[in-house]
Structures are given as C-alpha cells and as structure tokens.
Amino acid sequence: MFKIAGALATWSLRTGDTLLLWLERYRQRRALGGLSDHMLKDLGLSRSDAGRETDKRFWEG
Template sequence: MTARTASTPAPSPGRRWFPFVTRWRPRLLARWYDRHLQRLDLAEIDDHLLRDLGLTREDVRRECAKSFWRP
C-alpha cells in the first residue's frame, strides 16, 4: 500500500492574485462590515416604517439571512 501525500498545485505563472488581494482587501472588508451593519439596522426597523419603505417582514428576514459577503 502506498502512502498518499497531500500536495498543492503550483500557482500558474499567469495568475497574479496577491496584488489584487492586497489592493482591494481594505475596501472589501469595509464594504462587508458596512453591509453587516446595514442588515442589523434593517432588522430593527418597525413594521410601520417597513410599510413606508415598501418592504415586508419576510423581505427583511430574507435579506438578514444572507451572509455578509453576499450583496
């Protein structure tokens, strides 16, 4: 029986992911955090204001159930 070793594939020379990650990371993290805070605020809005916005409790529940990275 041969032993299996986990190997990671070598990155292809055409893919440069690191500069993309370092340049966009602060803005991306800020956007995710802002989205998280907006969903927390949305969850606290009362039914009267939701009607003014044209939203239902189900709309709010569905939006708040999304992960922070999903728009």
Template sequence: MKSQTLVQNRFNSLRLSSPLAVARAVGRQLQRWSALSRQRRQLAALSDHALKDIGLSHADIETEINRPFWDEPFRRG
C-alpha cells in the same frame, strides 16, 4: 454560488497586481462587508411602520438579514 464567483473573480484579477494594490482591494472589500452587515442589522431593527413606509415586508427583511455577510443585497424592481 454567484457571490462566491464574484469575490473569487475580484481576487483572481489582483494576482498580477502589486502587494499594495492587493492590500487596498482587500481593505475595500472588508469595509464593504462591514457596511453590509451594519445595514442588515439596521433593517432588522426597523418598526412595522418604517417597513411599510419603505415598501418592504417582514419576509423581505428576513431573507435579507439571513444572507451571509459576503452576499450582495437584493435588488427590487
């Protein structure tokens, strides 16, 4: 999978780094995953009117909220 390869590449590049650099990188990645999870929950809670305002459909939202927490969000356009 593309997202697994991206994560694997990020951590492989840290092998030669100091333990502190690795710990910081892991912390940043955990924060990113937490933010993605929170954003997806917020998307799921949007009303029909709000979805229409931002140009998204329920199908778009359904696809996004069913992604694994480590998977990057979709890009439109």
C-alpha cells in the same frame, strides 16, 4: 522588486475595500432587522422581505 511592492499595495487596497463593504453590509442588515413593521411599510418592504435580506451572510451581495 517595485512590481511586487505595487502588486502588494494593490492587493492590500482591494482587501481593505472588500472588508469595508462587508462591514457596511453587516451594519445595514442589522439596522434593517431592527426596523418596526411600520417603518418597513414606509420603505415598501414586508417583514419577510427584510428577513430574506437579514438572513444573508455579510459576504453575500
């Protein structure tokens, strides 16, 4: 019984970590998409670079 509970707890933590990672990617990509061309240039990115990143789905690394 304890092995099942431990496995469930581990799975739950991993699932939670994955969901947090996906949420962070979503937030960062939205923020990147909202930057001006000037701000992107400061980061060394073009609008097309930003577009390639913001077009990714949240689960894509």
